[in-house]
Amino acid sequence: MKTQIKRSGLALSENYLDKVAHRFKALGEPTRLKLVHALMAGEKSVGVLVEETGLNQANASRHLHNLVQAGIVARRKDGNFVYYRIEDATVFDLCDLVCNSLREQHKQASGLFQG
Amino acid sequence: MKTQIKRSGLALSENYLDKVAHRFKALGEPTRLKLVHALMAGEKSVGVLVEETGLNQANASRHLHNLVQAGIVARRKDGNFVYYRIEDATVFDLCDLVCNSLREQHKQASGLFQG
DNA sequence: CAACTAGTTGATTGATTAGTCATCTATTGG
DNA sequence: CCAATAGATGACTAATCAATCAACTAGTTG
Numbered sequence: 001m002k003t004q005i006k007r008s009g010l011a012l013s014e015n016y017l018d019k020v021a022h023r024f025k026a027l028g029e030p031t032r033l034k035l036v037h038a039l040m041a042g043e044k045s046v047g048v049l050v051e052e053t054g055l056n057q058a059n060a061s062r063h064l065h066n067l068v069q070a071g072i073v074a075r076r077k078d079g080n081f082v083y084y085r086i087e088d089a090t091v092f093d094l095c096d097l098v099c100n101s102l103r104e105q106h107k108q109a110s111g112l113f114q115g
Numbered sequence: 116m117k118t119q120i121k122r123s124g125l126a127l128s129e130n131y132l133d134k135v136a137h138r139f140k141a142l143g144e145p146t147r148l149k150l151v152h153a154l155m156a157g158e159k160s161v162g163v164l165v166e167e168t169g170l171n172q173a174n175a176s177r178h179l180h181n182l183v184q185a186g187i188v189a190r191r192k193d194g195n196f197v198y199y200r201i202e203d204a205t206v207f208d209l210c211d212l213v214c215n216s217l218r219e220q221h222k223q224a225s226g227l228f229q230g
Numbered sequence: 231c232a233a234c235t236a237g238t239t240g241a242t243t244g245a246t247t248a249g250t251c252a253t254c255t256a257t258t259g260g
Numbered sequence: 261c262c263a264a265t266a267g268a269t270g271a272c273t274a275a276t277c278a279a280t281c282a283a284c285t286a287g288t289t290g
Contacts, residue, residue, distance in 0.1 A: 017145040019217055020145075020214065020217065021142070021144055021148050024140075024143035025144070026143075027139040028136050028140030028141075028142070028143040029136055033136050033139075037127060037132075045267095046266070046267060046268095055249095056250065057268095058249080058250065058252095059249055060267095061268055061269085062248080062249085062268085062269085071216075071217075071220050077256095077257095079256095079266090080257050080258060080265060080266050081266065082266075082267060082268090088216050090216045093212055094209060094212055094213070097208055097212075098138045098205070101138070101186075101203050101205045102138065102186075144277095144278080146278075160236085170279095171279070172236090172237075172238095173239080174280075175237095177278080180239095192286095194287060194288070195236050195287050196235095196236065
């Protein structure tokens, strides 16, 4: 097993592909994006995140765990509270890129009907 | 239903979140990343992609369809062949960002054991 | 039109995953 | 030590999705 893509001349290990995909996948869920967006304003406790997003507490906790696993978010415990914050600043750029691209494609799509 | 996040002061519609997530999700699968990577060298037919990636033909076709739906890849039919190409150039930047971030975090992680 | 080639799609299976409830752990304050 | 609070987690359900085979469509060539 443990195959590699060699045919393209560029050795791109399955393992590395998995890691990149894992990062994208973490951002590929509306619920997690909602949490990330809430955290863009700064570090917040789970309770605050739950209140702001309207998510079920257990669900929020799971998704936050997922984001930590993906290296996107960091966790800090203080007393009874647990605070999460953006750990990987590139998510700002990633989201910007996607948002701009969506805007761009939307513009082009609507332009089709305006000559 | 049709709720919006208003508590954060920034109106971010569920619908928009879904669109962004959809874009990320398309890149959140190793198989699709493999296809995208293969297409980064330029437009290719399904057959060539199948050969280069080692994917099952039907499976490749499905994932390519998925990438088209996500606005990442474009499709062009010519005679008996169907050619796919990168449609949204931001995938280059997206992948670069994630790769750099992974490298960075890997560096920091290994640094923990080197003082 | 028949045979062939390239690619798509229906149907199915198995795996993964989001959401939820109830329970559990950890921390704080009385 | 007890009650209360914040958050995580086990167990479960339902939904989603990747992979595959077989059947199909569309275009080409004899």
